[in-house]
Amino acid sequence: MSNNNPGQMIQVPNTLRLKVGGRLGVIDPAAIAKAEAALKSLSGNFAEWLADEVSKLEAARQRVKSDGLTSEASEGLYLRAHDLKGLGATYEYPLVTRIAGSLCKLIDDPSKRAEAPMHLVDAHIDAIKAAVKGGIQTDTHPIGHALVTELEQQVKDFAAG
Numbered sequence: 001m002s003n004n005n006p007g008q009m010i011q012v013p014n015t016l017r018l019k020v021g022g023r024l025g026v027i028d029p030a031a032i033a034k035a036e037a038a039l040k041s042l043s044g045n046f047a048e049w050l051a052d053e054v055s056k057l058e059a060a061r062q063r064v065k066s067d068g069l070t071s072e073a074s075e076g077l078y079l080r081a082h083d084l085k086g087l088g089a090t091y092e093y094p095l096v097t098r099i100a101g102s103l104c105k106l107i108d109d110p111s112k113r114a115e116a117p118m119h120l121v122d123a124h125i126d127a128i129k130a131a132v133k134g135g136i137q138t139d140t141h142p143i144g145h146a147l148v149t150e151l152e153q154q155v156k157d158f159a160a161g
Contacts, residue, residue: 046091053087054132056080061125064118074113077121078104084128093137095144099127099151106155120154127151 060077088096103124136144
């Protein structure tokens with residue numbers, strides 16, 4: 001290629017609009033307000049629902065302790081952690097979401113779950129239980145920040161080998 005012709009710009013047509021049926025509709029602010037009101041009306045149940053999810057996580061841990069990290073028991077533990085990862089913020093506990101996300105990273109690969117150190121699994125579950133019991137909802141709380149930061153670092157160190 002010579003210096004006189006350094007390159008050529010080729011414009012590729014954007015066909016996404018054709019694939020999704022033209023212009024996407026505008027989101028109705030009234031619909032958003034209605035959804036937010038519905039969620040707020042349910043918020044009185046959040047504490048009970050979160051406690052139920054934590055109980056299910058504890059039951060999954062007890063199954064792992066009794067049966068060992070079998071594929072079935074560890075899958076149950078992973079699914080409970082994954083549920084809390086998704087529900088924590090919805091139930092106004094983004095710290096629980098973050099801790100459960102760290103636990104999911106620790107045990108997300110089914111072929112390596114048996115290698116996960118049980119003390120680190122226990123630390124995650126105990127941290128979730130402590131956050132809920134203590135009303136520590138976010139990582140801006142000094143204890144919440146210290147807990148989640150240390151857990152995430154331990155998972156990163158474990159993954160690094």
